[in-house]
Amino acid sequence: MSIQLTILGRVDTMARPLRLPLAGGEVRAGFPSPADDYVEIELDLIAHLIKHPSATFFLRAKGTSMEGDGIKDNALLIVDRSINPQPGHIVIMSVDGELTCKKLRIMGSRPYLVASNPEFKPIPLTGHDCHNWGVATHSIQPLAPGFTV
Template identity: 70%
Template sequence: MHLTVLGRVDTIAPPVGIPLVGGFVRAGFPSPADDYIEADLDLVAHLIQHPSATFYLRAKGTSMIDDGIHDGDLLIVDRSLTARRGHVVIMCVDGDLTCKRLSKIGDRYYLTTTNPNFKPIPLSGHDCHAWGVVTHNIHVLAPGFSV
């Protein structure tokens, strides 16, 4: 999976509140909706814990598709977090940024995916350093929209 760095979080932009409807929406059978607005929700404040260390990246490729990351998705990456086993991380491998899951197989660390078409990448034997941890993935569902 290749990545394009889109930029940093704007830490001086005024908050933008989007109405948050109270209650939950069922993903199964329809139910009566709660017909009121609970509050305004600032997505930056909700999704980003460390604005000065957070970047947006665009995913390219299919290696993480079975992890829910599709070609063209917008990734929110926090560089202040420590990469741990099981995290989806942005790793610089031999000078190239890639998005994979940090895994341990036996006593060695690898970058893995759940897409069977891609083999694990051992961290030993490569020039590697963690660039950040993917905290959120924004995936477009409506045709004709982009993020």
């Protein structure tokens, strides 16, 4: 399957909101604007990233099969079990008892799980014991060396 997933846990629906500062303006890849150097509001990341807390859990992804979709090795995935998977969604699926993370596609008239790395072949769902675990809604990974999530 080419990607290993580790279940990390569920969302704590009883936790108090953690509000962090959200700077106003946009981040530019060119020259910075001094006018944007202020805090506009506070943002609760859990409320922003998780729409259905009781149906959401976290997974750790290992492998390179989904790098083209921004899921790098060791990424933290937010997975929502309440979303009905549709073609184009990145899903967590058990295929013959092995968890995998792939994009759901319809090829011809049959469903497949497709990696975003062309080194990996599509996985036909027909003829396999398949169970949907949820739709990956976000991938979180560090940008600075030495940081982990």
